[in-house]
Amino acid sequence: MNDRAFEILETKQRVQADNEKEAQNVRNLLREKKAFMVNLMASPGAGKTTLLVRTIRALKDVYRIGVMEADVDSDVDARTISELGVRVIQLHSGGLCHMDADMTKRGLEGLNPDGLDLIFLENIGNLVCPAEFDTGAAKKVMILSVPEGDDKPLKYPLMFSVSDCLLINKTDTCAVFDFDFDACAQRARKLNPDITVIPLSALTGDGFDAWISWLKQQAEDWRNSL
């Protein structure tokens, strides 16, 4: 039954790049190097870099960390990260809206994964395209920030479907936004029953322990599977 007062037009089939083989090559390389890689995805301004800075501070005495900062243009984030004393490379996508496995492989060649335990790929700020491309990372983590709204799983379903962990960031701003955490988590779990949902504030550190614990556990499980 159709109760819509408007027409729906399918304008284009999804462009599906076959980057499976390259992703497998990246995965093999990372297993060989014993480097656990996390693909971090989010909208612009959701707090990827702030989260990364606090995460690195929490873990840099435990792991040898490397960061690949993907950005359309600019090196603002790589500068911020490099001040923490971890290995970092800036990847310019040249206007492209996502990282694919080939770009990731070339990024890893530039970063040099030798001797690293943990690698973060900070993807382009975009909730659409990065979800479609397997980069070869062991885990996919997405950030949704409170100001973006709890309806985002309905609008960008693929990102929530493919992510292992959903971090709901900027919980410190709850007073000014009408964000329903339960509704958001339910919408995400409807798409992806296995997704781990962690509300936190990368600014204040609230909820951060749960994220750090989850990350360490995943890294340990992955290492044990090698």
Added chain:
Amino acid sequence: MNDRAFEILETKQRVQADNEKEAQNVRNLLREKKAFMVNLMASPGAGKTTLLVRTIRALKDVYRIGVMEADVDSDVDARTISELGVRVIQLHSGGLCHMDADMTKRGLEGLNPDGLDLIFLENIGNLVCPAEFDTGAAKKVMILSVPEGDDKPLKYPLMFSVSDCLLINKTDTCAVFDFDFDACAQRARKLNPDITVIPLSALTGDGFDAWISWLKQQAEDWRNSL
């Protein structure tokens, strides 16, 4: 001189689709129909639909309005807009991250521009790809929301370069975010000296008069140019 503590790797040249000719066809159609079209672009959750709802309420007695709601999947926004009693069509991009001129043309065929004075194309929530594609719209308007941060012109320069108007939305949340309006406007104007910058809140209506005045003036100037 290079003072960077990290390498920059250019991973890929920009994929540039030639959709100039199709955009010109859209432009010709809109001029023939005397329908002023605005391409509205922003990140996910920046407030495109909320802004559109308030804008339509302010203008629906002045103009006959049509809306094309582009979304990856879902019809949440089209439902909201259709409740206002204006002509609306939902465009599904099928996973694509932007609207191009061909999709816009097909959208217009579905919407039917006959008898419309003002058409809004609500683009996919994305600060990267939509900036690269001329849809044939008379004006490009972007929304940046306060929670996203005042550094966004540095990270997504093309969007700020191509937009005629920058709406800085969610000014009602200033108390909890460290957002420097002057710095943001300066960064935007450095990329695009002619950009009009209007801070507003689509939620409270604060600053909305300036936006409505700008829009009416643009529509009038355009109509006088036909």
